[in-house]
Amino acid sequence: MKFPVFDINSNKVFEQIALKIYRYQLEKNPVYRQYCNLIKKTDASILEEIPFLPIQFFKSHEVQSNTQSPEITFTSSGTTGSIVSKHRVTDLNVYNQSLDQSFKTTYGAIKDYVILALLPHYLDRTGSSLVYMAQGWINDSNHPKSGFYLNNIEELAQVLKSFENSNQKVILIGVTFALLQLAEEYAMPLKNVIIIETGGMKGMRKEIVKPELHHILKTAFPQASIQSEYGMTELLSQAYASDGINFTTPNWMKVSTRDTNDPLSGIAYGKTGGLNIIDLANYNSCPFIATQDLGKSFENGSFQVLGRFDHSDIRGCNLMAVD
Incomplete structure (x- = not known):
């Protein structure tokens, strides 16, 4: 299924498409659906209610919302013997x-x-x-x-x-x-x-x-x-900081922050927390990702990256057994 993510020109359109993709993910992405079921977050009606999948699932599960074979599989770097993330990209276009x-x-x-x-x-x-x-x-x-x-x-x-x-x-x-x-x-x-x-x-x-x-x-x-x-x-998207510190995103990407002690709760602009990312170009895998990065998000849509979580696994990952 195709979504017009690259034509987004307003926050309203972003939210409309994000909610459509959220419902699509619940239907087509078994890993995301199971996670949302376990945390009882299957009825989001506004952008702020959409749950974010902990990024570690890309190490333990096949995170994909269709049954196509990947055209390419990107893997994270890691030390010898470590488990790496795998991002199965089914549409390189x-x-x-x-x-x-x-x-x-x-x-x-x-x-x-x-x-x-x-x-x-x-x-x-x-x-x-x-x-x-x-x-x-x-x-x-x-x-x-x-x-x-x-x-x-x-x-x-x-x-x-x-x-x-x-x-x-x-x-x-x-x-x-x-x-x-x-x-x-x-x-x-x-x-x-x-x-x-x-x-x-x-x-x-x-x-x-x-x-x-x-x-x-x-x-x-x-x-x-x-x-x-x-x-x-x-x-599948990147953010750039022309001053090296304050990152800006393309129109189909948004970054917010979550409470480090309660990962299902968001926090106010300018406060340090875990970075959550919506990357709508990622609709064939999962566009709603809770990263392991610490940072701040701001009302103008920019964000800063301050470091990493001390622990490799964020709470919420333990809700699903590793296959």
């Missing part, structure tokens, strides 16, 4: 449209950019939605210098320097630990460059808080715009 529209809305025409991807850790494995996104950007930019710079920071630095005396716009997207290495070894002005950090130490370095990371990057690359991307395996 939906994901591609989400990627294209989000980029155009945030940055303009992708053909105006050189896309440089500094994703050495993620390229070592298959199934990364981040790598899929970056590959799509690289293909669409159609610039000879666009590409992945796998474990080749020296070459990347030379490419960046080659654009210093031009007006060519550049996007450098990378995981945190690789960007820190670039900053330590090849500090330079980087005018006309947008650096998008996607998070991710993955055990490669000691974790640091985002303000410290951005201070390091701004010191090393004083003329670059330091920005952030928020996405995950279980989503």
Whole structure:
């Protein structure tokens, strides 16, 4: 079933479509239906009443609202032997449209950019939605210098320097630990460059808080715009922070916060809590997800990410036995 999620132009339309997809999920998604039955939340009539599925179910269950075979399965990164999340994507056209529209809305025409991807850790494995996104950007930019710079920071630095005396716009997207290495070894002005950090130490370095990371990057690359991307395996949409801190969402995505002690209850704007995400592009899996991230949501629709829950499992997951 198709939903016109990419044509949403108001909060009213968002709520109407979200409620239709909620009812569709109850009918077609056995994991979501069972969860809603167990918490007795099967009759939502307004947006705020829609329940959010704990994200851990993507590790233990096949979260899908149709019977089609997946065109691709995205998997989360993890340590050796750990259980990873699996997002079975049955319609790649939906994901591609989400990627294209989000980029155009945030940055303009992708053909105006050189896309440089500094994703050495993620390229070592298959199934990364981040790598899929970056590959799509690289293909669409159609610039000879666009590409992945796998474990080749020296070459990347030379490419960046080659654009210093031009007006060519550049996007450098990378995981945190690789960007820190670039900053330590090849500090330079980087005018006309947008650096998008996607998070991710993955055990490669000691974790640091985002303000410290951005201070390091701004010191090393004083003329670059330091920005952030928020996405995950279980989503088909991304949020971007032009200031590196305050994320904005596309029209088919909303973020709210829940009480850390009572995960079925929402909390007021500006208060720290668990982040709940509605990603309506996700209607073929589950669009209503309770993440393991801590943050704040605001009345204007923006949000901040402050960290992670200390415990790997959020209450509510225990309501369903792992198959």
